[in-house]
Amino acid sequence: MPSHPDFARRHAELVAEIRRHDRLYYEQSAPEISDADYDRLMRELEALEKAHPELVSPDSPTQRVAGQAREDLAKVEHRVPMVSIQNSMNPQETRAWHKFVADELGHDDFELFCEPKYDGLSCELVYEQGALKVASTRGDGYVGEDVTPNIRTLKSVPPKLSGLFPPRLEVRGEVYINKEDFAGLNRQLEEAGQKTFVNPRNTASGALRQLDPQVTAKRPLSAVWYAIVEADQLGLKTQAEVARALAEFGFVTSEALLRKAKIRVEVVRGADALVDLFENYKRHRHGLPFEIDGMVVKVNDLALQRQLGMRSRSPRFMLAAKFPPEEKETLCERIELQVGRTGAVTPVAILKPVKVGGVTVTHASLHNKDEIARLDIREGDSVVVQRAGDVIPQVLRVLKEKRPVFARPFEMPRLCPACKTELVHYEDEVVVRCPNALGCPPQSIYSLTHFTSRLAMNIEGLGEKRVELLLNAGLIRDCADIYEKLTLDNLAALERMGEKSAQALLDNINASREPRLSRFIYALGIRNVGESTASLIAVLVGTAEGFLKVTPEQLQQADGIGPVIAQSVMDFLAQERNVAMVRRLLAQVRPRAVESKPAADLKFAGMTFVFTGALE
Ligand SMILES: [Zn+2]
Structure with missing residues (x-):
């Protein structure tokens, strides 16, 4: 399905914008926008890609997990490339592969070593004199990322080999996360009010590719090891021997993982036995504590493996028989x-x-x-x-x-199901939004946390968990309530909040009553208005009253404020309830006035403003 050119253009814009912010954040440690604004860009991109899956490319920012910084991880070249495996999608293709191998070898009396195909992240470990030296991800097969300190936090990776081992050993396997551990991790994240992970594979990948091994250590990662590079040159004869050797060195292998399962590591002969075993894997896959997405088949004899060699980029002796969706x-x-x-x-x-x-x-x-x-x-x-x-x-x-006779086409309701506000559809987005960010219950945690955040009103001790606690207790419903409704009595009466911390919180709230105007504007969470834009607007309008009366023409005088941002600001101010909220806030807080600059000086003024902010 071809994409509408507008969607493709917006997609390209979003990808470029997110990449730019990634660079600012990871490489220059100088973010221009808040995490919340970054999230907004990502969510729009996700929504766009969901509606137009043909726009998704492997290098889209949605295809990686936020928080990982691949550019920052050192590169490791694989001595022997980690090639891709040929897939078969159905029994016919599996039989065709078997026939191909039989034709190459001149007979069909060869053994096949079969084990699960794990749905994880492929990795390589290099041991020298029995000690783990380097661990790397597969990367593009030739060059991967150095994850040595991260891998060391995994219990299933021996830091030292046991038994008799060669002076140098290169081992390959997969890092994954158990289904139960994945569910538990998501429960934890959900309770902490953080974004949950989509699937176990992405979670494992994101957890391993961290700059900080402490983060990896907190994730419940497992690993299984199934290959030794150039095992025949170490004197091993078959794939089954490789698995035994790995177990002796102290690695977790498929054999150990499947000890109590209905799926087994098996050596079979012939296409019929192969397809039967695959059907058995398919039948019992969900009984396993981890996700598998097929069965990996290797010609058991390592000498035959070498004889079969490579076809383009995949080895001929190996097949991944995949489960159908x-x-x-x-x-x-x-x-x-x-x-x-x-x-x-x-x-x-x-x-x-x-x-x-x-x-x-x-x-x-x-x-x-x-x-x-x-x-x-x-x-x-x-x-x-x-x-x-x-x-x-x-x-x-x-x-x-x-279809039932009376089924009617679905019509999008006009009103928000949570707060009955009229929904809006911004031209540059696929999704429909409830614009009542400050008063719509599902949005409250988000807008309140943004309001209190460090770069906005900077109210210490009023993070996501606290905000949720206050919302659930019915003490606050919107940001003005923070100043209007909270007292020592009602705070101290809360669970897990003594009089001392209640007083500390009130002190912090009071300390935020004279914010810089730019912070106040930023705190309102206006769509498309990040911190630097808020600074520009503050210089333009001078005072909070000036902000309430700002015109689109006035806004667009500033370099860096285009028609889209100007429209967002006007949309916000056009909503009576937003203006009412600002007025309620202004009865409680007094944003510091900024010396208004004529339009000609604005670019310079904006920069100066940001600069003084940084010195504070
Ligand atoms: Zn709503």
Whole structure:
């Protein structure tokens, strides 16, 4: 499906913008925008890519986990390249591969060593004189990333080899995360109010590729090891011997992992036995404590492996027989709207519970109204749900022949389901938003945390957890409440909050009552207005009253404020409830006036302003 040129253009813009901020953050340690603004860019990109999957490229910022800095990790060249494996997607292809190998060897009486294909991150370990020297990721197969200190935090990697070992040993395997550990980690993140991970593979990858090994150490990573580079030159004869040697050196192997499982490491002969074993893997895969996405098959005899050699970039002696994505039919009972923390309103199909890929699926995101139109999904429809590799299920298609006579096309409601505010659809976005950032309950935690954050009102002791506590206790509902409603009595009465910390919090709140005007404007969380833009606006308007009366023409006098930002500011001020909120705040806090500069000096003035800010 070709993309509409506007979407492709916006996609390219977002990718370039996010990359620029990545560089500023990671390479120059000089971020221009807050984390919240960065999140907003990422979310827009994610929404765009969900609606237009053809725009996703492997180097899109969405394809990596936030917080990893690959450019900063040292590079490691693999002495022997870590090649890719040829895939087979069905039994016919598996049989064709077997026949090909038999033809090459001139007979079909050869052994095949079979073990699970782990859904993790491929890594290589180099040992010298029995001690771990270097650990690296696969990278592009030729050059990977140095993750030695991170790998050392894994219990399943021996720092020293046991038994008899060669002077130099290169071992390959996979770092992954158990399903239960993944769920537990996400529960923790959810409770801490942080973003959860999408699937175990990305989680393992993100956790391992950290600059700070302490972060890796906190993630419940596991590893399994299945190959020795040039094992035949160490005197080993078969793949089965390689596995035994690895176990003797002290590595976790498939054999050990599968000790109690219905899936086994096996050596088989012939295409029929191979396909039978694959079917068995497929049947029992969900009983394993970790995700596997197929079965890896290697010709067992290492001499035959060498004889078969390479075909283009993959070895001929090896095959990854992959499981097909799992699909199930179920009922779309209704379509609901969910309001995200940033106001994005997402339609969600509420499904009759169905087991797909070992997990009970109860709902699937429909992303936006374009996707609903593409699927033509209606309440009451029978749908096919897929869960492929990823943990997040999706509606693949609608079974229109089963559609109830009275099923009506879904219409996006006009009002926010959480606060009844009229929804808006900004031209540059795919998603629909609830603009009531300051008063819509699902958005409150986000906007309040932004309001109190270090670069905004800078109220220490009022982070995400505290904000949530105060919201749940009903003490505050919006940012003005922080100044209007909190008292020593009602704070001290809260659980986990003594009189002392209540007083400390009140002191911090009071200390924030005379913010710089730029911080005050930034704290309002206006769409597209980051810190540096807020500084420019502050210089333009001089006072908070001036801000309430600002015009689009006035805004666009400043270098760095284009029509999009100007429109965002005007949209914000056009909402009566936003102005009312600012007025309530101004009864409590007195932003410091800024000396207003004529337009000609604005570029310079803006820079000076930012500079003094940095010295503070
Ligand atoms: Zn709302």
